[in-house]
Amino acid sequence: MTATSPAGALLKVEGVSKRFGDSPAVDRVDLSVAPGELFALLGASGSGKTTLLRLIAGLERPDGGRVRIDGVDVTERPAYERPVNTVFQSYALFPHMSVRSNVAYGLKQENLPRNEIEKRVAEMLQLVQMEAFAHRRPSQLSGGQKQRVAIARSLAKRPKLLLLDEPMAALDRRLREQTRLELAAIQKRLGIAFILVTHDQEEAMSLADRMAVMEAGRIVQIGTPREIYARPATRSVAGFIGDTNLFEGRAIQREGSYLVIRLADGDMIVHDDAEIAPDTAVWLAVRPERLRLGAMENSNCLEVRVLRLEYRGDQSILHARTPRGAPVRLKGDNEALASLAPGATITVSCAPDDIVVLGR
Amino acid sequence: MKPGRTDRFHVAAIAVPALWLGLFVLVPFAIVAVISLARGADAQPPFALALSWESYRLLLEDILYAEAYGNALRVAATSSVIALLVGYPMAYAISIAPARWRGVLLMLVILPFWTSFLVRIYAWMALLRPTGLINAALQSLGLVDEPLALINNQFAVHLGIVYGYLPFMVLPLYASLEKIDRALPEAAADLGAGPWRVFWTVTLPLSLPGVLAGLLLVFVPAVGEFVIPELLGGPDTPMIGRVLWTEFFSNRDWPVAAALSVSLCLLLVVPVGVLQHMLASRKQGRGAP
Numbered sequence: 269m270t271a272t273s274p275a276g277a278l279l280k281v282e283g284v285s286k287r288f289g290d291s292p293a294v295d296r297v298d299l300s301v302a303p304g305e306l307f308a309l310l311g312a313s314g315s316g317k318t319t320l321l322r323l324i325a326g327l328e329r330p331d332g333g334r335v336r337i338d339g340v341d342v343t344e345r346p347a348y349e350r351p352v353n354t355v356f357q358s359y360a361l362f363p364h365m366s367v368r369s370n371v372a373y374g375l376k377q378e379n380l381p382r383n384e385i386e387k388r389v390a391e392m393l394q395l396v397q398m399e400a401f402a403h404r405r406p407s408q409l410s411g412g413q414k415q416r417v418a419i420a421r422s423l424a425k426r427p428k429l430l431l432l433d434e435p436m437a438a439l440d441r442r443l444r445e446q447t448r449l450e451l452a453a454i455q456k457r458l459g460i461a462f463i464l465v466t467h468d469q470e471e472a473m474s475l476a477d478r479m480a481v482m483e484a485g486r487i488v489q490i491g492t493p494r495e496i497y498a499r500p501a502t503r504s505v506a507g508f509i510g511d512t513n514l515f516e517g518r519a520i521q522r523e524g525s526y527l528v529i530r531l532a533d534g535d536m537i538v539h540d541d542a543e544i545a546p547d548t549a550v551w552l553a554v555r556p557e558r559l560r561l562g563a564m565e566n567s568n569c570l571e572v573r574v575l576r577l578e579y580r581g582d583q584s585i586l587h588a589r590t591p592r593g594a595p596v597r598l599k600g601d602n603e604a605l606a607s608l609a610p611g612a613t614i615t616v617s618c619a620p621d622d623i624v625v626l627g628r
Numbered sequence: 629m630k631p632g633r634t635d636r637f638h639v640a641a642i643a644v645p646a647l648w649l650g651l652f653v654l655v656p657f658a659i660v661a662v663i664s665l666a667r668g669a670d671a672q673p674p675f676a677l678a679l680s681w682e683s684y685r686l687l688l689e690d691i692l693y694a695e696a697y698g699n700a701l702r703v704a705a706t707s708s709v710i711a712l713l714v715g716y717p718m719a720y721a722i723s724i725a726p727a728r729w730r731g732v733l734l735m736l737v738i739l740p741f742w743t744s745f746l747v748r749i750y751a752w753m754a755l756l757r758p759t760g761l762i763n764a765a766l767q768s769l770g771l772v773d774e775p776l777a778l779i780n781n782q783f784a785v786h787l788g789i790v791y792g793y794l795p796f797m798v799l800p801l802y803a804s805l806e807k808i809d810r811a812l813p814e815a816a817a818d819l820g821a822g823p824w825r826v827f828w829t830v831t832l833p834l835s836l837p838g839v840l841a842g843l844l845l846v847f848v849p850a851v852g853e854f855v856i857p858e859l860l861g862g863p864d865t866p867m868i869g870r871v872l873w874t875e876f877f878s879n880r881d882w883p884v885a886a887a888l889s890v891s892l893c894l895l896l897v898v899p900v901g902v903l904q905h906m907l908a909s910r911k912q913g914r915g916a917p
Binding site for chain 2: 326348354361363378
């Protein structure tokens, strides 16, 4: 899969690889990020997303490939000579320095005049609302406050690109959602491109302009959150981004842009422009919220047996099973689902457009 | 567990080290303190119990003792600093070595302890003396005509102390370097600091507890060191350990020897106390939530 390259890319990663011992951590990755873009790198732990971030920061040297920032090849440059800054997962605040000195650290390396440094530090502390804590040591701060200081410190040098390694991982859930919004606001206000590494698909989807899904050191799909959610490229992406029903089948016949797929539980007609030839083994993916109760016109129908109902507050999820044993999940209104008793046999349906065909 | 039993366990746990310290540190020190106040006498043992400050007055009056203290403090101080300069790169290298090598490297640092300290100092004598290995090699290579004066001088004493006490420097340094979060030097580099700046502004300040502990562990025993100045040192700069030995065994002046060791103790307790206080207050500054 190749990256779409926006014109005038700020960051270009070209065929970058990195091995640790025998295992490839990052495997021939291509990527480009536009100025001012909020880009998310999403993947399970061990997928290579943090290593890719470290390669961009200059904290690891690639075994192959090039990294260009603002048109300049920085592959051979160490971290301290690259115009990017990083928010580390552990925040990595200097424990022997005050909040103020932490934020000033990067500016001091540039030998800026003292009053300029003071002005910028004050600006940054105001940006993250930490002015009152300027004289504290990091050990006297809460997790959320440490994160704010880490962000202020990395933004103080006004980088064109900020790298964030799981910045929310150490925060509790409520704080995480609040911080997410603040982070997006800061990003839009400063117009700095962010690359956000995360394993939280919700976080990636709610924040990112575009995102890349990584798996085993490779990028398996790049696109906007909407594109990736609606049209996952592989079975694993479909499973990783949100919940999905998967059915194993075989394409048996093509009628224009429609394809007939034979499943164990019957045939389904799907809308598909891809060049999938008849007699190919495929997987069908259907989002739980795309399944409807009852038979609909021009839709595929499935007979399922109700197993149980899961109440989620805003919605409910129906867990069911086809006669041949494939699990099915349907997301819908609490009222509509409430009347369904376990053991009942019902019909569910989905439109040909709501089914994604995935190769094996 | 019942509170009574926990209490008894606590008392027992504290009693053992307390008893040990009492029997083998406090009681002997008290005996030495008592002797230091006694008068010399032609007796067996050679003193008569009294309450006299005579010995201490002698220490203050005779410039020899002050000089010996001064020498001991100076030699111990320069040796600790040299040990720090030698030990820091070693400890740093071990701390950044691949994990599977660290244990081996640390073992190599401790390895000399498997041989008796005295034997190792004798080995240095064999190496350093005018007819020793080093001079023989230099002469046979034609690099020097006369044997170099490598032994029975200050150089040899420093060498011996640095050699003998280096592990006490390396181990605490390693312990504090190893504790530094790897992300911290990376964050400094990410913010634009080159390798030297990273070292001066992040690594070194964060390893200061190890530096202080290492200096202390070398300095304190080096001040009272007897074997090294006796075997490797010259007659020109007596250190307090040798003076103490002479007073006790040659002059058989037990009260003066006792007064010497009591004042040496007090002289060391003060700087050690100051250092401990510094370490404790650093920890407190960092430990708060």
